[in-house]
Amino acid sequence: MQILEQHQVPASPKPPPAAEGIGLRGQFNLLRWFSLGSFLIIAGVALALGYISTRFVVQESIERDSMLTAQFVQAIGAAEIRHASINPNRTIGEMLDPREDNAYPDVSAQARASSRGEFLDHVEHLPDLLLATVYAQDRTVVWSTNPELIGVRIEDDEELDESFEMKEPVSTSYHEIDEERPEQRLLREPEYLFIENYIPMFNADKSKVIAMVEIYKEPVDLVARIQRGFKTTWFATLLGGAAIYFGLFWIVWRAAKLLESQQKQLINNETFVALGEMSSAVAHSLRNPLANIRSSAELAQEVASHGAQKNIGDIINQVDRMSRWVRELLVSLRPMNEDQETVDLVLAIDDTLCAFEALIKRCGVEVRFTPMACTPVVSQQVLLTQILNSLFANALEAMPKGGVLSIEIESQHPGHLRMTLSDTGKGMSRQQQQMVFKPFFTTKQGGLGVGLALVKRIMERFDGSVELASQEQEGTRVSLNFKVATGEDHGAQHSTGRG
Known part of the structure; x- marks a missing residue:
């Protein structure tokens, strides 16, 4: 499915100062310094312990042998006196x-x-x-x-x-x-x-x-035992040191990955917070004027001449586009509800197709979708509708002169269901694919750049994921991987109605 149109890319918003500070501090490579520092420390401790242990083995073995030799010689002397x-x-x-x-x-x-x-x-x-x-x-x-x-x-x-x-x-x-x-x-x-x-x-x-x-x-036998003791001690020291090093390395590696993920999330949150108040105020301020413009345009269209009706229709379309833009902005800035529902994916797709029926006909797009019975998935009806609306809208925008929109549903490994949405639009470059899930990144003229970022955020919220593959001039395919609802999930609020 085509998500981005091939227009000039507007500059992404500059991160707030807090995010910039985080980026600078993020230059410290925890994993690299830990790898080097812990290796030197553990190697030094292991070598010291190995040396002390081997010296102890030698010293104790020699003293024991010497004591036995002295006792034996003195015992021989006492025996010869008696003899x-x-x-x-x-x-x-x-x-x-x-x-x-x-x-x-x-x-x-x-x-x-x-x-x-x-x-x-x-x-x-x-x-x-x-x-x-x-x-x-x-x-x-x-x-x-x-x-x-x-x-x-x-x-x-x-x-x-x-x-x-x-x-x-x-x-x-x-x-x-x-x-x-x-x-x-x-x-x-x-x-x-x-x-x-x-x-x-x-x-x-x-x-x-x-x-x-x-x-x-x-003492040949004692020397052989000492050498075996050396090998055993150094092998145990090496094995123990390696186990400690790799165990700590794994823990720090996991911690570094978690910190990196949290840092990225913090930067995104900082960006959302910085734009939140302004964007929310602008969005709420635009809703009423847009509604009034659309109402006035509809009234004017009823009495306008045939030549003017096309221009008024363009006004209504642009108002609808702006309204959708405002709605996406408000949804993206709103904290997500933690409650999950079991949602019928097929019914949600049918609802979205009905909502876009007029636009599909106007664009001359052929829809290929065969409804099938499938297990409900874990999501929220409102948020799933938002995901599908965003993906369908962008797919249709990618095929203004017609094309094919394909929808497939298939079972993945146990507990997961995949929905794949494919279009035959313009596709995307490799660089665009790497940036497509970044908040506020867009290539559409006047686009907001929260569509796919919001899709990714919602899917991950419900233990799902989103994947995208695209080829320029050949189209784009987006796959949504849902978690299948279990018995416990069915016990939660069940939502399958048309919204």
Whole structure:
């Protein structure tokens, strides 16, 4: 159906200052800034949490392994003392320094050597061992799996000194061998992570550390578990961060769309408010003069000569056009009633065709419409009549030299009904189609530009929609998608009469 005639486009009304301010403030792109800001924040938090979590996993795993190693070595020492039938008041720590063999006369040399040999043999065969070393109190190496270290005195070793002074096991993890530390002469190159354990060995009353066992080990199984923990932690961190980011992005995207829609609606409302008082006053002021002009013209037409009757008829037609213009203006400015009715669409179309019968004949337009039984739709009788009057009037104006007006009704997906109105008029350009639903946009000489804007507003008010397709010189088609009345809607006011 042709809605716009091909005339010069009048300038659209300038939005009020409030609307202009809204437009300027609307330049801030909430979605873009949120996307960037939230990505940086969430990525930073996720990386920090991932790093802290992985460090915690490594630290806890190493400390746990070191504690078990220390307990195991100390347990071996206690077992060897019992196995060699040595005085239980003695400890394996007192047996480890060969230079002190004569310091304990209550322990035989054979028992001392036997317990020491068995203990060191167990230490040497610990799983994942890289290097094992025993230090005397003066930090001299008295035994090592690397013979080159035996007899070497280690100085300035903070971890070794700390373990002697604090009387507690000390553990440190490394990824590379420190060439400057002479005690790190490992028997083989570690592949990934290796751990250094200092295990204090006490005297009988545990008041003094008299020997220190240093063990370098590469816990292959522990390293494998740590690596799996790394992967799991980083994967969970990435997945969680992505879930939070996209969840928040979706919420803000919806909010941005809602704000954009509300902003457009606010601008439209501002425009209507700005023009409301003036337009309403003008419209009400014009109604009575137009009625008087039409009445006078009708009286004059009865007594006028044949030549003058055509001119008087033109006056009446133009008055009717102005009256329709005033009526559309008043309807567009009036707040919409929230009540909905069930309306018989076919009867409403028949009423509109009857109202436009004379104009249809005068324009030489062929109407193609086959009435059919259909489910009532949700709307209001008065507003639906306004929609049909606006669409029919513009369709006929698009075909002043005749054409075909087609009306079709078809069921859409469940709960919806579509009415399609097609004409063979001049059609519209693509640019005009993009602007056609904007309030106060028109290409008709003297047009108001509220017709289709009002149609769209009414249809959306009742959960419907309007679609338009047009081709220049081929015509226009407008589709009205109605919500079908349900049982609850039938319980509301039912309106099917002719208006």
